[in-house]
Amino acid sequence: MASVKEQIEIPAPADAVWQIVRDFGAIDDYVPPITSACLSGEGLGAERTLTLADGGEVTERLTGRDEADRTLRYTLVEGPLPVKNYEGRLSVDSIDASSCAVTWASTFDVVDPPEEAVAATFSELYAAGLAGLKQRCIPRSAQ
Incomplete structure (x- = not known):
């Protein structure tokens, strides 16, 4: 099984960033290769269909949202990438009162x-x- 992990520090309170991340249907607001996201359903089991810049489509299903831990979990239902058993997770951890x-x-x-090429794509x-x-979380005056 392959795994990928990327992390970034954001100079904004964790709760404010979590309000953006927790919105499963709004990923197109901050992920550049995604041109649109269409959400169907609500809560766990909701699915989002993502249209990519190259015209491809990906469908993902929300499998967990933990408000206390600020963690969102999802699975890949279908898409053009050569993977199966995909499980993704986005989490927001507080560093201090003004960063996460x-x-x-x-x-x-x-x-x-090759696995390395697929992992590199993710x-x-x-x-x-x-x-x-x-970029979306930092006030324009601070950029």
């Missing part, structure tokens, strides 16, 4: 190797998404 660390991690089985996506989240 956001971690985006996943585990998956690679169907069509790593690049997560890094871009976390950078976009940071």
Whole structure:
């Protein structure tokens, strides 16, 4: 089983960042390769269909949202990447009153190797998404 983990520090309170991350249907607001997200359903079991910049589509299902731990979990239902048993997690951890660390991690089985190339694709996506989240969370006056 392969795994990928990216992390970023954001100079904003954890609770404020969590309010953005916890919105399962709004990932297109901060992940650049995603041009739109369409949410169907509510709560656990809700699915989002993501349209990618290249026109591809990915469907993901919300499997957990822990408000106390500020953690969101989801699985990949279908998409163009050669993986199965994909489980993703986004978590927001407080560093102090005015900053936090956001971690985006996943585990998956690679169907069509090389595993390193597939892992690198996810790593690049997560890094871009976390950078976009940071940009969205920092007040424009501080940028």
